Amino acid sequence: LSAAVDGTERMRLCASFGATMASSFAVSRLHMRGKTSFAKCLQRADTTSTISCVLSSEKNLSCWMVSSLLSDEKNGQKSLHTLQVERQEQAERSVLISCQSSTNEKKFLKYLSKHGEISKYFFYESYGVYAVVEFAKQESVSSLLEGAAIPGGSHESAVPFKSRLLSLRNFSPVDSQNQPSGLQCQPQTTIPISELIKRLSREKSIDKQITSLAEAYQLTEENSRLRFLVCSLLKDIAAAYFPECTIKPFGSSVNGFGKLGCDLDMFLDVDSISGRNVKLSGLSLEYQMKRANSERAVTQSILSVIGECVDQFGPGCVGVQKILNARCPLVRFAHQPSGFQCDLTANNRVAMKSTELLYLYGGLDPRVRNLVFTVRCWARAHGVTSSIPGAWITNFSLTVMVLFFLQKRSPPIIPTLDHLRDLAGPADKSVIEGNDCTFVSNFNKIRLESNTETLEKLLSEFFEFYATFPFSRMSINIRKGKEQNKPEVAPLHIQNPFETSLNVSKNVNASQLDRFVSLCQESSWLLQQSETGTPRGGGGDGGPTPWGLATLLLPSQVAGIKSRKKRRREPASERIKGLLESLKNKNQLKKS
Ligand code: GTP
Ligand code: MG
Numbered sequence: 001l002s003a004a005v006d007g008t009e010r011m012r013l014c015a016s017f018g019a020t021m022a023s024s025f026a027v028s029r030l031h032m033r034g035k036t037s038f039a040k041c042l043q044r045a046d047t048t049s050t051i052s053c054v055l056s057s058e059k060n061l062s063c064w065m066v067s068s069l070l071s072d073e074k075n076g077q078k079s080l081h082t083l084q085v086e087r088q089e090q091a092e093r094s095v096l097i098s099c100q101s102s103t104n105e106k107k108f109l110k111y112l113s114k115h116g117e118i119s120k121y122f123f124y125e126s127y128g129v130y131a132v133v134e135f136a137k138q139e140s141v142s143s144l145l146e147g148a149a150i151p152g153g154s155h156e157s158a159v160p161f162k163s164r165l166l167s168l169r170n171f172s173p174v175d176s177q178n179q180p181s182g183l184q185c186q187p188q189t190t191i192p193i194s195e196l197i198k199r200l201s202r203e204k205s206i207d208k209q210i211t212s213l214a215e216a217y218q219l220t221e222e223n224s225r226l227r228f229l230v231c232s233l234l235k236d237i238a239a240a241y242f243p244e245c246t247i248k249p250f251g252s253s254v255n256g257f258g259k260l261g262c263d264l265d266m267f268l269d270v271d272s273i274s275g276r277n278v279k280l281s282g283l284s285l286e287y288q289m290k291r292a293n294s295e296r297a298v299t300q301s302i303l304s305v306i307g308e309c310v311d312q313f314g315p316g317c318v319g320v321q322k323i324l325n326a327r328c329p330l331v332r333f334a335h336q337p338s339g340f341q342c343d344l345t346a347n348n349r350v351a352m353k354s355t356e357l358l359y360l361y362g363g364l365d366p367r368v369r370n371l372v373f374t375v376r377c378w379a380r381a382h383g384v385t386s387s388i389p390g391a392w393i394t395n396f397s398l399t400v401m402v403l404f405f406l407q408k409r410s411p412p413i414i415p416t417l418d419h420l421r422d423l424a425g426p427a428d429k430s431v432i433e434g435n436d437c438t439f440v441s442n443f444n445k446i447r448l449e450s451n452t453e454t455l456e457k458l459l460s461e462f463f464e465f466y467a468t469f470p471f472s473r474m475s476i477n478i479r480k481g482k483e484q485n486k487p488e489v490a491p492l493h494i495q496n497p498f499e500t501s502l503n504v505s506k507n508v509n510a511s512q513l514d515r516f517v518s519l520c521q522e523s524s525w526l527l528q529q530s531e532t533g534t535p536r537g538g539g540g541d542g543g544p545t546p547w548g549l550a551t552l553l554l555p556s557q558v559a560g561i562k563s564r565k566k567r568r569r570e571p572a573s574e575r576i577k578g579l580l581e582s583l584k585n586k587n588q589l590k591k592s
Helices: 024-032 035-043 047-055 058-075 080-092 105-113 138-147 193-202 206-217 221-238 295-313 349-364 366-381 395-407 417-422 455-467 510-528 549-553 564-569 572-591
Strands: 012-016 094-099 118-125 129-135 165-167 246-250 264-269 317-323 330-335 340-346
Touching: 080 094, 080 221, 080 246, 080 349, 094 138, 094 221, 105 118, 118 221, 129 138, 129 221, 193 206, 193 549, 206 366, 206 455, 206 549, 221 246, 221 264, 221 295, 221 340, 246 349, 264 295, 264 349, 295 317, 295 330, 295 340, 349 366, 349 395, 349 417, 366 395, 366 455, 366 549, 395 455, 455 510, 510 549
Parallel strands: 094 165, 264 340
Antiparallel strands: 012 118, 094 129, 118 129, 246 264, 317 330, 330 340
């Protein structure tokens, strides 16, 4: 499962919270619940589902909205499971429509509203303009699909597979051609690194730089919805064979650390098929089922068939590759309408648990997400991580390294996995293929220690920590929150949190680890220098002078090791001096 192509393609999203058909009655009910609750609910990430309630029927408003408010106010933060269920339900009431760029927004909405209330819509650009339209009720989607036509008139024949990916046709002679687009689209993939560096250089503190980076890179509400919608569209294909299956996103699409443009990891869940594990007594019937030699063989055959369907029948799915002999078999393809690189897996429950764990850690303290974003971005800028599989450190490994570092602070910022397991209730119990994957899912049960370190301090200490970590002897272990003796000779050993005999960074070779360590040394040093560690004046046409985090993201020719041989001859401080010199020269060039 590797990362996606790094957001080079410009996908544009236009977030128009579609308060198209709010009835005054629903609004007045809202006022009765009080301004504070309303303000609170609008501030939450879940804003749109609340708006959906306002727009849906009066009955829906009173039950759905209240339960949404209560659950959030009581629990503080939703569990990943709750979030997934809500998002999946929204996705099932949604359609994806390819539009012309000249589409008239008002007419478009009026036309679609014939099928029922629209609770949310937005436009984005990805090889053309698309609209995600979410109806208040499922019946509206059925009604819309009934009214849609099969494409005709082309020299190519179409596979008659009906999906919720549609095209808008405009046969009206008046406003069909050459109209300027009224659609307000805005870029949705990450801003280029050069622009990010400029933005960060304008900030007045490193703490602000770090939060600004996370804000610029994190997944938006719309992007997250689109990810669930693509899973839902894929589910419609898989449902031809397994009507009760679900397809859920996992990995960075939902763990809170996703960057715009990251890949879409999907998990085809056939365990949710009811009746599978029912305890039988007395007379009963059971399904006759074909048997295979192993669970792995079943996974491979399911993915092979679904992969074939995606390839042959899936509209918008291109470049399908079945990688069935991998440790974790998968089907990889590009979903063109969304621009997502997709990895579909099945029977990958441990990865789902890792996702849940990362989501939990990320939700415990805002510094966790901010630091993970920063380190991931820094690593990518210097080629420590890559979208191409290889001997590089993966984003997953890097995230575990950040978590470990945060567990090692004094007092710790986040608890150990063993502690989270001890807090688990009966409903949290989970054993997957003999591995104990139990940990608490309720945020309220977790008490944090009062560590008040700033992000600036943490970033600098992170680099210091790994610049001097005894990688040759010790293993990183977030279960214990302590380094352990290395059980094997791999250059970097990070214990898999759930399959504890495995090393999640087994792929990393010595030179990649060296590169990482050397970059940590240099970055730590740079943050301590007054020239690079404090805001600098300047600016003008060439933009503000890079400082702090912005300096650390500059793809430098000097930073890092060109070859291990060269490094031995040239001490680290010499390379750092060289880097400073090159920065000075750059700034002088800009000013001149
Ligand atoms: P990016 O795609 O790089 O943005 O990050 P990601 O976290 O989504 O990583 P990736 O797509 O490589 O993997 C998806 C998910 O699979 C991760 O978030 C983990 O939950 C899980 N995963 C990936 N690699 C490993 C591994 O080596 N061991 C375990 N246990 N889980 C892994
Ligand atoms: Mg991923």
